Amino acid sequence: MTSHAGGARPNGAASTARKGGFSARSGWLLFAGFLMIFGGLMMVFSGISALARDDVFIPTPHYAYELDLTGWGWIHLILGVVIFFAGFAVIKGALWARVVGLALAGLSMVASFMWLPYTPFWALVLLAVDGLIVWALCTAPGLLED
Template identity: 60%
Template sequence: MASNVGRTHQHRAGWEAESTWATGWTVAAAVLMTFGGIMAVFQGIAAIAEDDVFVVTQNFSYEFSLTGWGWVHLILGALVAAAGIALMRGATWARATGVALAGLSMIANFVWLPYAPVWSIVLIVIDGFIIWALCAPRRESPA
């Protein structure tokens, strides 16, 4: 029988993860969610202020005012950051909420591509990692 030394991590809900990798990916996703949410809030504030940082294109299929997109990013960013913080604190609901919010963030950043293409692509990739990290199978057993 293999030794469990260095392979266990206690969760708050009375469950013990058999792999520290599962816990590590969850923590990485929580940190990325918190950071990405804070950055989306700043992005939303800049868009609401109609900053000259963003390029406004004509005849875009998903045309929406820059201020409207600013509010979308501000609210979604605040929710993502709050879910990331809750995930770090061990809230069980935060995993499913994080997957849903990362999916919404992916969609919002896809539609945001004409305004900030490089930043949008980076956030789409990060959101994809967050979804993978939160959905990755975990071998958990009762403590």
């Protein structure tokens, strides 16, 4: 076992570490991808609960964005499934998934904002997760260089 001066690795080991997928760039993409998978699952569960039992949610008469809970359930279910699978594509490093992830996280934020009267805490958590997804996808280096 040989020690290198200053803790530096030989050139081959440094390039292997970068190729191994654990650089700063992929760290942000992994973070965004896992958040997308988590946020997508949360939206799927929210959609399923709205589709399964309409009586679980508080009725909100005179709500500006009034839509039947079944409609909200389908919106959340479809968005959740697409965000879930796009999260796996972001982890794989697909550039298109980053762009799609930004658009879907934005749509999810709008849907979660409109979902606030039905489940305030759940919607706020989804808003926070979507905000972190947008932040992580935008701050990961390499979007414009790829």
